[in-house]
Amino acid sequence: MKRVSIFGSTGSIGENTVDLIARAPEEYEVVALTGGRNIARLAEQAISLNAKLAVTCFPDCKQELAELLSGTGIEVAAGPMAISEAAERPVDWVMSAIVGAAGLVPGLKALEQGAALALANKESLVCAGELLMRTARANKADVLPVDSEHSAVWQALVGEDISAVERVILTASGGAFRDWPLEDLPRATPEQASTHPNWDMGQRITVDSASMFNKSLELIETREFFGFEPRQIEVLVHPQSLVHALIGFNDGGLMAHVGPADMRHAIGYALHYPERRPLPVERLDLARIGKLEFREPSEARWPALRLAREVMKVRGLAGAVFNAAKEQALDSFLARDIRFTDMAVVVEEVLAAMEGENALKCDRMCLEDVIETDHVARIRAAEAAARINMDA
Numbered sequence: 001m002k003r004v005s006i007f008g009s010t011g012s013i014g015e016n017t018v019d020l021i022a023r024a025p026e027e028y029e030v031v032a033l034t035g036g037r038n039i040a041r042l043a044e045q046a047i048s049l050n051a052k053l054a055v056t057c058f059p060d061c062k063q064e065l066a067e068l069l070s071g072t073g074i075e076v077a078a079g080p081m082a083i084s085e086a087a088e089r090p091v092d093w094v095m096s097a098i099v100g101a102a103g104l105v106p107g108l109k110a111l112e113q114g115a116a117l118a119l120a121n122k123e124s125l126v127c128a129g130e131l132l133m134r135t136a137r138a139n140k141a142d143v144l145p146v147d148s149e150h151s152a153v154w155q156a157l158v159g160e161d162i163s164a165v166e167r168v169i170l171t172a173s174g175g176a177f178r179d180w181p182l183e184d185l186p187r188a189t190p191e192q193a194s195t196h197p198n199w200d201m202g203q204r205i206t207v208d209s210a211s212m213f214n215k216s217l218e219l220i221e222t223r224e225f226f227g228f229e230p231r232q233i234e235v236l237v238h239p240q241s242l243v244h245a246l247i248g249f250n251d252g253g254l255m256a257h258v259g260p261a262d263m264r265h266a267i268g269y270a271l272h273y274p275e276r277r278p279l280p281v282e283r284l285d286l287a288r289i290g291k292l293e294f295r296e297p298s299e300a301r302w303p304a305l306r307l308a309r310e311v312m313k314v315r316g317l318a319g320a321v322f323n324a325a326k327e328q329a330l331d332s333f334l335a336r337d338i339r340f341t342d343m344a345v346v347v348e349e350v351l352a353a354m355e356g357e358n359a360l361k362c363d364r365m366c367l368e369d370v371i372e373t374d375h376v377a378r379i380r381a382a383e384a385a386a387r388i389n390m391d392a
Ligand SMILES: NC(=O)C1=CN([C@@H]2O[C@H](COP(=O)(O)OP(=O)(O)OC[C@H]3O[C@@H](n4cnc5c(N)ncnc54)[C@H](OP(=O)(O)O)[C@@H]3O)[C@@H](O)[C@H]2O)C=CC1
Pocket: 007, 008, 009, 010, 011, 012, 013, 014, 034, 035, 036, 037, 038, 039, 057, 083, 096, 097, 098, 099, 100, 102, 120, 121, 122, 123, 146, 147, 148, 199, 200, 201, 202, 203, 204, 205, 263
């Protein structure tokens, strides 16, 4: 039996992972499931998958979880430390699907105990790619991409010589405001930004798709995971979200990965790797779909793309600042303290200030520096957001 744990099991990626595992319960021993405030669902998942341990990151939710699981024999714990300890429990495969930088420490702990880390949590690679990949190498543990574009790149590279790759093209739907007039963007509301044309995902990544901060994180994720040079990584707007990424080889050939907008494909590929197994996703009828469109992304509409290029140039702790400032700016937008277009303004201001103070350099990345930098960048971003709010 494959021993598995799912971090962020109550979220969108978590639920898709639970769905796949629940289809073949005899193949899996579920060790730990973790969630946040959706305690009823966490308890339900733990019972149906016969998990050993259920953890909520919120200590004030522990009582409710304990009551729902009393008499089941399932262990209950709460708080960030308990999540980190859950990641130390020996397993073969871990799904990293917590949202945000909170996913970093459990991911590192999972790698330290040698588990294969199925990585949906792109923020880990953005804020600490060097550290995460070094930890994987030191423990001979695999990091398996789950983000749809990165799974696509991974699959298109099977059996290929990486030195023959000229370029990688990540597709982007363009999100909720792809076709809005530019002058309307400052008035976009959190509700409008929380809809996606093709994917059904958590709220934060959905808003990040609209601002292209999601694709910006994915540019950095591509660089950190595969080691391609920034100039090799391109973004192409593709409104249908059916081509997930393309690899351009030195003979002019382009290898595209095409599939339905269903994360169970990428999750299943990482779950069964190195095998391919049947998955319960739609089989595309390309004749019915008829046409696929591609467009150049506009940096006027999506300034986050330019900021990601700056982060890839500077490296060091720039990714930690970028991610943390983005997370804080997103909180401020969702709280209606700043406008949709102010998110990029906040992130650019914090990045420029901390770069000017020489706060982004590091010779050998360590967790303490990443956590400290993340903390400072959030404070700076909250200050910038408050200033913008007062000026408005
Ligand atoms: N959704 C998708 O299709 C894709 C997602 N990703 C990435 O996967 C990750 C998860 O995304 P998604 O599933 O959409 O997000 P969701 O918001 O749907 O789920 C997030 C999960 O993390 C839990 N959680 C929230 N905050 C914390 C915290 N501070 N500490 C521990 N756990 C926490 C939530 O608990 P609860 O809900 O119980 O409060 C939930 O289980 C993100 O990094 C995202 O960028 C990448 C590609 C596609």
